[in-house]
Amino acid sequence: MSSKPPRRVIPIKVEPPSSLSPSERAAVLEVCARLKSLPGALLPIFHAVQNAVGYVPKDSVPLIANELNLSLAEVHGCLSFYHYFRKEPAGRHVVHLCRAEACQAVGAVELESHAKRSLGIEFHGTTRDGAITLEPVYCLGNCALGPSMMIDDELKGRVSPQRFDALMSACRPAARETS
Amino acid sequence: MSALPPGAVKVYVPRDAAARGVGADETARAILAEAQHRRIDIDLVRNGSRGLLWLEPFVEVTTLAGRVAYGPVAAHDVPSLFDADFTHGRPHPLAHGRTEELPYFKDQERLTFARVGITDPRSLADYVEHDGYRGLTAALLMEPAAIVASVTASGLRGRGGAAFPAGIKWKTVLGASAVQKYIVCNADEGDSGTFSDRMLMEGDPFVLIEGMTIAGLATGATRGYIYLRWEYPDAKIALDAAIEAAYAGHYLGENIRNSGKRFDLEVRLGGGAYICGEETSLLESLEGKRGQVRFKPPLPALQGLFGKPTVINNVITLASVPIILDRGAEYYQHFGMGRSRGTLPIQLTGNIKRGGLVEKAFGITLRELLYDYGGGSLSGRPIRAVQVGGPLGAYLPESQFDTKLDYEAFTDIKGMLGHGGIVVFDDSVDMAAQARYAMEFCAIESCGKCTPCRIGSTRGVEVIDRLMAGDDVAKQDTILRDLCETLTYGSLCALGGLTPYPVLSALNHFPEDFVKPIRARVPV
Numbered sequence: 122m123s124s125k126p127p128r129r130v131i132p133i134k135v136e137p138p139s140s141l142s143p144s145e146r147a148a149v150l151e152v153c154a155r156l157k158s159l160p161g162a163l164l165p166i167f168h169a170v171q172n173a174v175g176y177v178p179k180d181s182v183p184l185i186a187n188e189l190n191l192s193l194a195e196v197h198g199c200l201s202f203y204h205y206f207r208k209e210p211a212g213r214h215v216v217h218l219c220r221a222e223a224c225q226a227v228g229a230v231e232l233e234s235h236a237k238r239s240l241g242i243e244f245h246g247t248t249r250d251g252a253i254t255l256e257p258v259y260c261l262g263n264c265a266l267g268p269s270m271m272i273d274d275e276l277k278g279r280v281s282p283q284r285f286d287a288l289m290s291a292c293r294p295a296a297r298e299t300s
Numbered sequence: 301m302s303a304l305p306p307g308a309v310k311v312y313v314p315r316d317a318a319a320r321g322v323g324a325d326e327t328a329r330a331i332l333a334e335a336q337h338r339r340i341d342i343d344l345v346r347n348g349s350r351g352l353l354w355l356e357p358f359v360e361v362t363t364l365a366g367r368v369a370y371g372p373v374a375a376h377d378v379p380s381l382f383d384a385d386f387t388h389g390r391p392h393p394l395a396h397g398r399t400e401e402l403p404y405f406k407d408q409e410r411l412t413f414a415r416v417g418i419t420d421p422r423s424l425a426d427y428v429e430h431d432g433y434r435g436l437t438a439a440l441l442m443e444p445a446a447i448v449a450s451v452t453a454s455g456l457r458g459r460g461g462a463a464f465p466a467g468i469k470w471k472t473v474l475g476a477s478a479v480q481k482y483i484v485c486n487a488d489e490g491d492s493g494t495f496s497d498r499m500l501m502e503g504d505p506f507v508l509i510e511g512m513t514i515a516g517l518a519t520g521a522t523r524g525y526i527y528l529r530w531e532y533p534d535a536k537i538a539l540d541a542a543i544e545a546a547y548a549g550h551y552l553g554e555n556i557r558n559s560g561k562r563f564d565l566e567v568r569l570g571g572g573a574y575i576c577g578e579e580t581s582l583l584e585s586l587e588g589k590r591g592q593v594r595f596k597p598p599l600p601a602l603q604g605l606f607g608k609p610t611v612i613n614n615v616i617t618l619a620s621v622p623i624i625l626d627r628g629a630e631y632y633q634h635f636g637m638g639r640s641r642g643t644l645p646i647q648l649t650g651n652i653k654r655g656g657l658v659e660k661a662f663g664i665t666l667r668e669l670l671y672d673y674g675g676g677s678l679s680g681r682p683i684r685a686v687q688v689g690g691p692l693g694a695y696l697p698e699s700q701f702d703t704k705l706d707y708e709a710f711t712d713i714k715g716m717l718g719h720g721g722i723v724v725f726d727d728s729v730d731m732a733a734q735a736r737y738a739m740e741f742c743a744i745e746s747c748g749k750c751t752p753c754r755i756g757s758t759r760g761v762e763v764i765d766r767l768m769a770g771d772d773v774a775k776q777d778t779i780l781r782d783l784c785e786t787l788t789y790g791s792l793c794a795l796g797g798l799t800p801y802p803v804l805s806a807l808n809h810f811p812e813d814f815v816k817p818i819r820a821r822v823p824v
Contacts, residue, residue, distance in 0.1 A: 160606060161568075163588030168530075168569055195589075202590040202747075203571025205530050217531075221492030222687055222734070223723045226650030227678060259574060259691075259741065261531050262495040263318050264721065265353040265648060265655025274533040278321035 139180040148173040153188035176207035212247040212254040217271040223264035235282040310362040315346035317534040324357040330378040348503020350417035351657030363389035416503035424545040427506040435622030447518035453629035455641025460614030461718040472601035473519040476609035481521035484612040487528040488577040491690025493721030496645040497615035501535040505542035511618035516563040524565040574745040637663035650723040667701040681726040689718025692798035694805035731810035738802035753796025
């Protein structure tokens with residue numbers, strides 16, 4: 122009797138392999154536990170994960186799918202549809218530069234090339250010092266005071282190339298440059 | 301006014317994101333610091349914006365004669381304002397006199413925006429004091445069918461762009477039987493050249509909540525969602541605060557003002573997809589899915605959110621309901637022309653000297669808006685083109701500036717009024733580049749469900765590139781027009797269906813821009 126092999130248990134939920142750090146994993150699980158009972162919970166969960174972790178890590182997808190009892194395809198498909206959710210970590214500040222018509226009419230095209238040139242990055246890129254990630258956005262609802270951009274959650278209007286440079290310097294405290 | 305405590309002067313500095321974007325927070329801080337330094341007792345209110353955006357930060361002071369305006373007031377102007385004794389409304393180089401008498405403001409017909417810029421958007425008491433919740437009070441005494449009839453009689457049409465009569469939508473939902481119905485507010489204001497939803501949600505969030513609550517009473521819906529774009533974080537804060545206050549005041553929840561009626565409301569954030577402004581795509585997104593457009597029928601009014609009967613309306617549509625219930629359908633219907641009844645909050649944007657919000661009855665001409673209100677272009681150069689109705693709206697040349705703002709008048713010139721945004725371009729604009737951008741935008745934002753939009757937009761960019769390069773122009777012109785026809789008639793929703801508007805209007809009204817030598821171009 123005692124030689125009988127232990128019973129194999131097939132777990133109902135298979136914990137997917139993951140490269141998430143323990144704190145990231147805890148954050149994702151906390152968000153899922155808090156929000157999964159909401160009707161249509163996926164977008165609120167993506168927002169909450171991005172707020173907590175800074176982006177929505179690839180390996181959070183199987184975890185979220187597991188918690189919500191959805192397929193990987195459903196979660197990945199939803200996540201990849203929306204421009205706002207980041208798949209990689211961002212810099213310390215995310216700058217959204219408006220590309221839409223009302224800003225074009227007052228110099229957004231010139232501002233865009235100035236921004237890319239002065240930061241040395243393209244859209245979706247992050248500066249080498251990790252300070253700034255540049256993203257395009259299609260309208261910030263500030264169309265009478267363009268060109269517009271948003272630094273993290275703060276809207277900025279009438280952004281000339283000079284003002285852009287000043288705002289970017291403010292994103293890079295002098296202390297960082299001493300290192 | 302005489303009730304003001306002596307010494308405590310009310311000073312207003314907008315909290316609106318557009319005002320904050322040009323330094324309103326710094327101005328407000330400077331005013332507080334300077335007042336403290338000079339031992340002047342002031343009561344600083346962070347109001348919504350009055351909509352005279354070129355004057356932001358727009359500071360107002362309450363005087364016995366009414367509110368007096370100063371602007372644009374930068375933080376470094378503040379000491380000189382105090383030197384000039386602005387807290388008593390005294391003259392200063394930045395003074396404009398009484399706000400209500402400003403030419404830009406005086407002749408506006410502010411029905412939906414009646415309180416925006418006047419009240420404190422964080423204060424439910426202020427809202428109620430300024431005629432807020434009178435519409436709901438009236439609606440609570442009415443049968444649902446009577447509320448719907450009132451909205452129908454007002455002539456209110458959807459302000460999001462499609463201009464579908466709101467009353468008919470509501471009637472369909474009222475007539476549907478289901479255990480759960482929903483009210484969904486489309487606050488995914490993605491059109492370039494529009495910000496009226498944002499201004500309203502930040503400046504008077506309670507009026508939207510009231511409008512949605514009335515829609516709930518009218519149709520038997522007990523749950524509401526505001527689908528808000530992530531790009532409006534200030535509006536999220538304003539709405540969340542107002543919803544919390546409305547629950548605390550029993551204007552939301554399980555027993556609204558002791559009526560036994562229930563309505564619950566929450567805000568959901570979008571993910572930066574323009575297509576989610578399309579109603580069926582928005583519903584998919586709210587359900588936690590990819591924002592792909594649904595086939596219609598079934599109509600959302602019958603099978604909408606989670607398959608249940610759903611009223612889905614734009615912010616301005618819902619926010620126009622309280623005044624209709626308060627003042628009566630006839631009062632609202634009295635404004636406007638033809639089949640466009642009531643008022644439209646018009647947004648003057650882009651290359652315009654006096655950009656801002658103008659709420660007027662339908663029937664005003666583009667020319668009056670551009671020159672009388674807008675004061676011409678910001679650059680001082682001639683206005684060459686305006687785009688009305690967002691990125692899917694037509695580019696109109698000077699010869700069409702006498703068109704009246706009316707849904708049908710715009711359809712007649714192959715344009716659309718949309719959400720009331722007007723984007724102004726001066727004569728430095730390259731219309732071929734704008735046409736290319738319209739196709740590029742469609743390619744970026746297409747949900748991918750239907751082929752004409754998904755593939756046609758990318759092919760469109762390529763054809764315009766060849767056209768601009770002068771590569772067999774006649775042939776490319778034919779291909780582009782043919783492609784536009786396919787998009788117009790073959791697309792599932794307005795994104796693909798209307799992208800030809802900006803493209804063809806640019807091509808038809810500004811053909812000279814499509815044959816310019818390539819080296820003279822600035823790429824968009």
